[in-house]
Amino acid sequence: MAGAGAMGFPRELMVQRIQSLVEEGFWDALRRHKLDVLGTDDSPIPITGYYTPRQRRPMASFFNLRSGSLVPPSHSSVGDRNNCPVPGTLINTNNMRGFENLDREQLLKAEAKKILHDIVSGKVEEDPSVLLRFLVTSFADLKNWKVYYNVAFPSLVFNSRITLLSLQPASKVLTKEEAASMYTSLQKWRTSSETTVIPFFLVSISSDSSASIRQLKEWKACQGNYQKLLFGFYDHGCRSDCPGWVLRNYVAFLSIRWKIEKAQIFCYREYKGNPDLEQSLIGEASFPSPYGWDNPEFLPDAIGWEGVKPGKGTKEMKPKEIDLQxxxxxxQDEEKQ
Amino acid sequence: MQVKQKVYEFYKGTVERVTAPRTVSAFLEKGVLSVPEFILAGDNLVAKCPTWSWEAGDPSKRKPYLPANKQFLVTRNVPCLRRAISVEEEYDAAGAEVVLDEDGEGWLATHGVQASKTEEEEDIPSMDTLDIGRSDGIKSIPSYFSGGKDEEEEDIPDMDTYEDTGDNLAAAEPSYFIAEEPEDDNILHTRTYDVSITYDKYYQTPRVWLTGYDESRMPLMPELVFEDISQDHARKTVTIEDHPHLLAGKHASVHPCKHAAVMKKIIDVPMSGGVEPEVDKYLFIFLKFIATVIPTIEYDYTMDVDLGSTS
Incomplete structure (x- = not known):
């Protein structure tokens, strides 16, 4: 890929942003929910988004919101490999002024604080999808059949430098035997309804080139029993020169919870639903411990409002707009006449 | 037209309510599918092409003759790199054969047969090249098309920032908003589709539905979906209707009235050679046939369908 050659190692970690794709069904469900249940109640609502590793060449995957997103994930499809459920928060205001006046900087920080709390408390090990927490702010203008909204993917701003020491296609880093074993293990992981929706995992490769994939909660158990240990995650991205967005919170987790300062990362991507080791990436990153994060009062900075360029204030943030006509x-009646 | 369609839908709905779903196989005789065969073929599709999933849909639209968690099949975020119209124009220009007839199956050529594909891919997905400014009949929503240069833009909150990641080489100060991302040299901006397959009880065949999204991930107006349908089919066999399992939105659908006849014709070929096609491969054959209607929507299906039982 162009550009990759120009950027040598070591270099500062850059990531590919993630994009939301909100189905009309989500707004329709919100419309019904507001009319039937919420009324003017504008308190935050827990919602569910759906994440997947990159599935198709040559594009990245999107973060999906659908009609079922207002329903807790336990009631919707469970264990569907194409839909890793992720917890999120929806703040739906009652009018344009309320929407415009939302303090998006503080809202984002509040979500970041939740992520940090889940890292410190160990919740991430039980349910790694909380690292992908997201936020939606909206104003559903039901009179005019319009919705204005913004989506954020809160990402902790690590206040020490994250350096990428290497990054290459997995097929180049692994030996043939390792790649074959890894492919089989990944397929097994992705076929099992228990593990397929878990977007963060560990890959250990033993001296006989056999790879096994484990959940984060098994980290202590698998220490010492391997030749190589890779910290794997489902990567939505499609670029060969940088990992996807979610690596940032993963690094924060590795650093804060497990006190790791240097790690091999594995950016898992698929092609037609199978592991794509040519476009999955393996790299090494170093990240000295950040300062001040062990203070329980610490409020980390966060980034992640979709589509906002650096330097713009939150108040100026332009919403996306969707027409539900x-x-x-x-x-529809008019059309028929 | 609308009234006619409504009357027809009502008639079809009534027939569907009063007739029992097909349980005896008539695949080989008529090219149709029974409900258990649809489930079998669907399971096989999901197993072989894992980008497809079964879905439950809206509970209020649940069909009692299908399992609650297997109401319909869906594959999401399918790229559609170029417009079907442009493909056809190329065929005409090149005088290319549209029908792939080497197997005597009469299938239309599908993905990847056209010559200058790679160059085209880079040009087509750009929003500037899309003729979305037409205001007659099609109500374009300016903010969907943030690259546009309409004056309307000034009044309407637009997202002129989010589709374009070109100048985000922001390794500088961490801001609250955006992360460091390398220069966007070849991120593909393209339309995508959610493709779903439902079971049509009246015609006893699968039925395909399309939900489109533009380059900025906003819902595509149904009218614009026609640009991605082979012009032989647009507005004839493809119509805009309500989805049988989803509440919201209008979706384009390939009308199933001819599906059984086409499927029968396709399976007759191996049968005349003494090979009996297996019914669990139905959806692979079906999707190959559907690809002639939507040639540029690149959903997954096994390319080399072996109809026989030898596989």
């Missing part, structure tokens, strides 16, 4: 029974 197609769901308006009145407009």
């Amino acid at each position: 197609s769901m308006n029974p009145a407009s």
Whole structure:
């Protein structure tokens, strides 16, 4: 890929941003929920988003919100490999002014604080999807069949430098035997309904080139029993020169919870639903411990509002806008006449 | 037209309610699928092409004759790199054969047969090249098309920032908003589709539905979906309707009235050679046939379908 050659190692970690894709069904469900249940209640609502590793060449995967996103994930499809459920928060305001006046900087920091709390408490090991926590702010203008919204993927700002020491296609880093074993293990992981929706995992490769994949909670158990240990994650991205967005919070987790300062990372990507070791990446990153994070009062900085360029203030942030006119029974009647 | 369609839908719905779903196989005789065969073929598709999943859909639209968690099949975020119209124009220009007839199956050529594909890919997905400014009949929503240069933009909150990642080489100060990302040299901006397959009880065949998204991941107006449908089929066999398992939105659907006949014709070929096609491969054959209707939507299906039982 162009650009990769120009950037040598070591270099500062850069990541590919993630994009949301919100189905009309989500807004329709919110519309019904507001009319039938919420009324003018504008308190935050827990919602579920869906994440997947990159599935198709040549593009990245999106973060999906759907009609089922307002329902807790236990009631929707469980163990579907194409839909890793992720917890999120929706703040739906009652009017444009309320929407415009939301303090998005503070809202983002509040989500970041939750992520940090889950890292410190060990919740991430039990449910790694909390590292992908997301935030939606919206104003559903039901009179005019419009919704204005913004999506954020809160990412902790690590206040020490994260350096990428290497990054290469997995097929180049691994030996043939290791790659074959890894491929089999990954397929097994992705086929099992128990593990397929877990976006963060450990890959240990023993001296006989056999690879095994484990959950984060097994980290202590697998220490010392391997030749190589890779910290794997589902990577939504498609670039060969940088990992996907979620690596940032993963690094924060490795550093804060496990006190790791240097790690081999494995950016897992798929092609047509199978492991794609040519486009999955293996790299090494170093990240000295950040300062001040062990203070329980510590409020980390966060980034992650979708589509906002650096330097712009939150108040100026432009919303996305969606027209729901197609769901308006009145407009459908008009069409028919 | 609308009234006619409504009457027809009502008739079809009534017939569906009063007739029992097919349980006896008539795959070889008529090219149709029974409900258990649909589940079998669906399971096989999900197993062989894992980007497809079974889904439950909206509970209020659940069909009692299908398992609750296997109401329909879906594959999401499928890239559609170029418009079907442009593919056809190329065929015409090159005088290329549209029908791949070497197997005597009469299938239309699908993905990847056209010559200058690689160059085209880079040009087509750009928003500037799309003719979305037409305001007659099609109500374009300016903020969907943030690259546009309409004056309307000024009044409407737009997201002129989010589709374009070109100048985010922001290794500088961490801001609250965006992370460091390398220069965007070849990120593909393209339309995507969610493709779903439902079981049509009336025609006893699968039925394909399309939900489109534009380059900035906003829902595509149904009218624009027609650009991605072979012009032989657009507005004839493809119509815009409500989805049988989803509440919201209008979705484009390939009308199933001819599906059984086409499937029968396709399976007759191996049968005349003494090979009996297996019904669990139905959806692979079906999707190969559907690819002639939507030639540029690159969903997964096993390319080399072996119809026989020897595989």
